[in-house]
Amino acid sequence: MNKMDTIFGNSGLIAKKIAGQLTEQENDLFNQWLNSSKRNQILFERIKDSQNFLSRNEEFESVNTEQAWDNFTRKISAPGKMKTISLILRYAAAILLPLVIGTSIFLYFHNQYPLEEVQVSTIQPGMRNAFLVLNNGQNINLENNEAMALKEADGTVIENANDELNYASQQSSKSKKALQNTLVVPRGGEYSLVLSDGTQVCVNSMSKLVFPVHFTGNTREVSLEGEAYFKVQKDAKHPFVVNINGMQIKVLGTSFNVKAYQDEQNVYTTLVEGAVKISPLGPSDKEWLLNPDQQAVFDKTSVGVEIRDVDASQYIQWALGKYVFTNQSLDEIMKTLSRWYDFTYSFRDESLKAIRFEGGLNKYESIDPILDIISKTGKVKVSVNGKDILFER
Amino acid sequence: MVPDQTLIERIRKGDSIALKQFFESFYPSVYIFARKYLKDTDIAEDIAQDAFVEFWNRKEQFDDMNAVKGFIYTVTKNKCLNHIKTTNIRQKILRNKLMSDEYFYELVQEEETYRIVHSAVNGLAAKSRNIVLLSMEGYKNKEIAKELDVSVNTVKTLKKNAYKELKEKLKDYVFILFLLNQMLG
Known part of the structure; x- marks a missing residue:
């Protein structure tokens, strides 16, 4: 069964459902x-939403x-066939082969399932989804990805378009005391935003970022729970500070990933470029300076910091649409994946947790290939x- | 409404009236679809039209309307993605989403659904159309009666007729569905 035919058939079904014209048999389908x-x-909720529909x-x-x-008739009567032939061949290839190859050029856990197969998998990839809590506590659901502009009490305009919040697009309010907003990303979600200084932040599943609608004072401070990837706008006069339960990260202008799940x-603080300082909160004033391709591992109990050399690009792949695991335990891999794919997991035999794997997957596609590889071991x-x-064993 | 199958046969023979009919019913969806990838309206228009040109240039190879629509959507998507590659999309995440098959299929699903509902409802007589739109919006008969300034019984009758008409217009899709069902079954 061709995927496109299925889609067109389903469109007919949905259309008839909306028009209230389904027979019993069609209703089952x-x-x-x-x-x-x-x-x-x-998708159905969105299609049938009457405001949206109108x-x-x-x-x-x-x-x-x-x-x-x-325009079309002009184009088809104009010469210039040579150009279109090579294009046609390309598109023809794109149509004949599309689904088996998929978007995955990824080698390790290669997707072996042609997408035409109608798989009813209960575990689905996550999607762009979050909600924004305004300063007055009002909750705004960002899930239905409609472009909108919000206004904070102090007049700051917050744009939401293409699944990204933007605080930098407008002249923000000049008031001394900045209002605080919170971006809450649930299980199976991710979201990104541009802070008022132009700093870009991608926030991962099950994470929370608290930030002012515009920055005031000498430092630019935000608080994070969970995981986020920051690309901080350079401004040496106003250091950027990420507050995490138990420690602080001070930044000048740089990009880095923080993983701080409760x-x-x-x-884990992983530096891609620039420089950051890690300072655990507590009696000691000790600070650790990170160089690119280094990772600081902060132990929340002992309040100790260990610095190690890593390939930093691997730790930001989640923000680029992939999950990559280098020599990680099955337990760690599942913990990461369960946040995005929104599932629970358990081990019948504890020793299985420690089995280590290497590889990755395209996070917008099915989880099945990775499970398949695991079982094929x-x-x-x-x-x-x-x-x-x-x-289990 | 001309059955899709006849339409494609006529287009293949070079019937420009059939081509125009197909273009008019399908182009708005393709353009709106392109806009889900590109912000620039001019480029989206250009790409949507070019996708129809590509189809026209190789029309002999199609004998099934679903294949034609699939082709046009796919070509449009590819052209949009190529355009995105040449421009600098700041957000890699956004780029990844746009490139995913999942996103493409969802958009096609959504656009096609709207197109079917839209063309079926728009083919109704004005009075019936109003009633169908209002009841789709969730208005009760009583509210519709008030809105249109007629009696509730009139609304009921008009509604009955409108739905009968709508059912007739959506008949083609039943056929496709049964076919689908048989193939799946």
């Missing part, structure tokens, strides 16, 4: 489609089809039950 993934449910209708009406038709023993039996994965 529709429910099958709806229940096969969370994304489908979200604005879509308007959008449709506003397209200048007459003008387009004129359910993990360590806080023959050391671990993987069974998926709903949203729970059990590992």
Whole structure:
């Protein structure tokens, strides 16, 4: 069954559902489609939303089809065939082979499943999703990825477009006391934002970033729980500070990743470029300076810091659409993946936790290939039950 | 509404009326689809039109409307992504999302759904159309009656007729569905 045919067929179903025209049999088919993934449910919610539907209708009406038709007829009567032939060949290839190859050029856990196979996998990749808490406590759901502009009480305009919040696009308020906003990213979500100084932050699943709508004073301070990748705008006069439970990271202008989950023993700060200083909070004033491709591992219990050399680019892959694991235990890998794919997991045999793997996957695609590889080692039996994965011998 | 199958046969034979009919019903979706990849409206228009040109240049190779639509959406997507590659998209995450198959399929699913509903509803007589739109928005018969200044019984009758008409217009999709079901079954 061709994926496109399935999609077109489903569109007919959804359209009829919206128009209230489904027969009983079609309704069963529709429910099958709806229940096969969370994304489908979200998609259907969006399509049937009446406000959205009406604005879509308007959008449709506003397209200048007459003008387009004129342009089109001009184009097909113009010469210049040579150019189009090579293009056609390329597109033809894109159509004939598209789904088996997929977007994955990734070598390790190569996706072996052609996408045409209709797989009803209960574990789905996460998506751009978060909510924003304004200074007055008002919660704004950013999940339906509609472009919008919000206004804080002090007049600061917050833009939300293309799944990114932007505090830097407008002249922000000049008031001395800055209002605080919080970006909360749930399990199975990620989001990015541009702070008022132009600093870019990608925030990972199950993370929380507290930041002022504009920076005041001598330092630019934010607080983080969970994981985020920062590309800090250079401003030597106003150091950028990330506050984490138990420690501080001071930055001049640089990019780095911080992983500080509450359910993990360590806080990992990985420097891609520039320089940062790590200072644990406590009686000692000791600071650690990180160079590019170094990682500071802060132990929350002993308040000790260990510096090690790493390939920093591996630690920011999550912000670039991939997960990469270098010599990590099955337990660590699953912990990371479960936040994004939103599943739970358990080990029937504790010793399995320590088995180490190397590899990666495209995070917007199915988790199945990685599970498949794990089970193909023959050391671990993987069974998926709903949203729970059990590992046993 | 002309059945898709006849339409594609006519287009293959070079029937420009059939081509125009197809273009008019499908172009807005393709353009809106392109806009989900590109902010620039001019380039999105250009790309959507070019995708139809690509189809026209190789129309003999298609004998099924789904294949044509799939082709046009895919070409549009590829052209948009190529354009994105030449421009500097700041956000790698955004770029990754745009490049994913998942995103592409979802957009096609959404655009196609809107297109079907839109063309079916727009083919109705004005009065019926209003009633269908209002009830899709969740208005009760009583509220519709008030809105249109007619009796509730009139609304009921008009609604019945409108839905009958709509059912007729959506009939083609039933056919596709049964076919699908058989193939899946």
